[in-house]
Amino acid sequence: GFIVQLPLPKHIDEQAVIHAVDYRKDVDGFHPINVGLLSLGEPCLVPATPKGVIELLKHYNISTEGKHVVVLGRSNIVGKPIAQLFLQKGAQGNATVTICHSRTKDIASICRQADIVVAAIGIPLFVKKEMVKEGAIVIDVGINRGADGKLHGDVNFAEAGEKAGYITPVPGGVGPMTRAMLMLNTVEAAARQSGKTL
Numbered sequence: 001g002f003i004v005q006l007p008l009p010k011h012i013d014e015q016a017v018i019h020a021v022d023y024r025k026d027v028d029g030f031h032p033i034n035v036g037l038l039s040l041g042e043p044c045l046v047p048a049t050p051k052g053v054i055e056l057l058k059h060y061n062i063s064t065e066g067k068h069v070v071v072l073g074r075s076n077i078v079g080k081p082i083a084q085l086f087l088q089k090g091a092q093g094n095a096t097v098t099i100c101h102s103r104t105k106d107i108a109s110i111c112r113q114a115d116i117v118v119a120a121i122g123i124p125l126f127v128k129k130e131m132v133k134e135g136a137i138v139i140d141v142g143i144n145r146g147a148d149g150k151l152h153g154d155v156n157f158a159e160a161g162e163k164a165g166y167i168t169p170v171p172g173g174v175g176p177m178t179r180a181m182l183m184l185n186t187v188e189a190a191a192r193q194s195g196k197t198l
């Protein structure tokens with residue numbers, strides 16, 4: 001398997017490098033063929049962080065069917081693929097998805113409507129108590145190094161945790177899932193290339 005550790009230095013064309021990876025070994029799922037297959041709901045290598053979020057929900061038997069999922073962030077790495085996964089058919093899909101980004105107006109009121117909030121914007125402690133509905137599930141993808149030298153998520157864990165039904169910590173929540181899914185994708189890619197299915 002290949003991963004391209006992004007971001008690349010400015011003088012290197014990121015897309016050219018991603019396109020050069022054999023899509024069958026693209027264990028980060030960033031190649032256009034995998035992106036296309038994901039949007040069609042066909043078997044593919046799914047980006048590791050979004051896949052890890054889905055696995056977390058599956059592990060805790062949390063169905064997203066009919067739920068309102070609000071995704072904060074529209075990056076190709078997290079926001080867009082996680083939204084695609086929640087739209088797919090299945091126990092961790094079938095959701096109604098809203099994607100918020102830097103140009104979205106009144107994010108707080110949209111967040112308050114969410115049964116599930118996925119924060120992936122890269123702004124420390126952005127999601128506060130008043131943005132979370134009582135009992136909502138809060139998944140914090142953000143990893144930000146604060147001025148205090150410590151790691152902070154995009155969610156104020158102490159505040160939002162008072163209202164959330166479930167909440168993921170940073171560090172120790174989505175991050176380790178990403179690494180595990182990268183390994184799983186590598187095994188899946190190898191199996192597929194040798195004509196086996198897991």
Ligand code: NAD
Pocket residue numbers: 049072073074075076077078079100101102103104107120121122123141142143144174175176178
């Ligand atoms: P990115 O910078 O590519 O995208 C950030 C997104 O947030 C953009 O779509 C932007 O529109 C949106 N945004 C920025 N400011 C906003 C605002 N004020 N209000 C609403 N939306 C705003 O980032 P990324 O690569 O998607 O990563 C997001 C965060 O997740 C970062 O903290 C990153 O370190 C972390 N991350 C964690 C993992 C993991 O394994 N846990 C994996 C990838 C990224």
